[in-house]
Amino acid sequence: MAAALLADPAWPVRWAAVDAVAWLAQGGSHRVVLRAAAALAERLEDRDWPVRRAAAIGLGNLLGFLEASEADEDVARLALPTFDAVEEVAEAAIRRTLRLLCDAVEEVRLAATDLLPLLCRERGNCEVVSVLVARIEGDERLPSVICRAIVALGRLAVPDDALVLAALEARLVDRNAAVEGAARQALAALEAARLPLPAAERS
Structure with missing residues (x-):
């Protein structure tokens, strides 16, 4: 129905x-x-x-x-x-x-x-990551949406994507505190993704 x-x-x-x-x-x-x-x-x-x-x-x-x-x-x-x-x-x-x-x-x-x-x-969908990077680099103007896009990048990008890292690092000096905080959170998530899983989680 x-x-x-x-x-x-x-x-x-x-x-x-x-x-x-x-x-x-x-x-x-x-x-x-x-x-x-x-x-x-x-x-x-x-x-x-x-x-x-x-x-x-x-x-x-x-x-x-x-x-x-x-x-x-x-x-x-x-x-x-x-x-x-x-x-x-x-x-x-x-x-x-x-x-x-x-x-x-x-x-x-x-x-x-x-x-x-x-x-x-999985991480590394090039099309999705590219669009999200464009959103935080200028396509999006509202801090609320920029923050969500940044957090999404932290979950979806591969840790060594230079374009993503540059885009996030540029937001570390954003005049909006929420955007800056989201960038730090996303960079931390990418750094954590570099680390190998504990043995208990791999099994």
């Missing part, structure tokens, strides 16, 4: 349906999760910004739930869906999410920036 309302002419109905689909899919079957993820990804291009924002948040919540489920022994025992069930949908949603980084509405750009690390399971 909720999925059918995603195409309703009224945006408040679509907005509510997006939220419902995202939450109801958690704990569902592989088929339910896959359909929900695909439907949410499609709404990233909705004509109304509240729906685009809700879709980014909802898809992020669903992906976060699936990722967290991978460590649950009951999930493996019961063969419940994990991130692998929606990996192709997530990869296809990256381009849509990158376009949202240029959305006219700040709230949409924030939600899209937060979604990227959940869509990209």
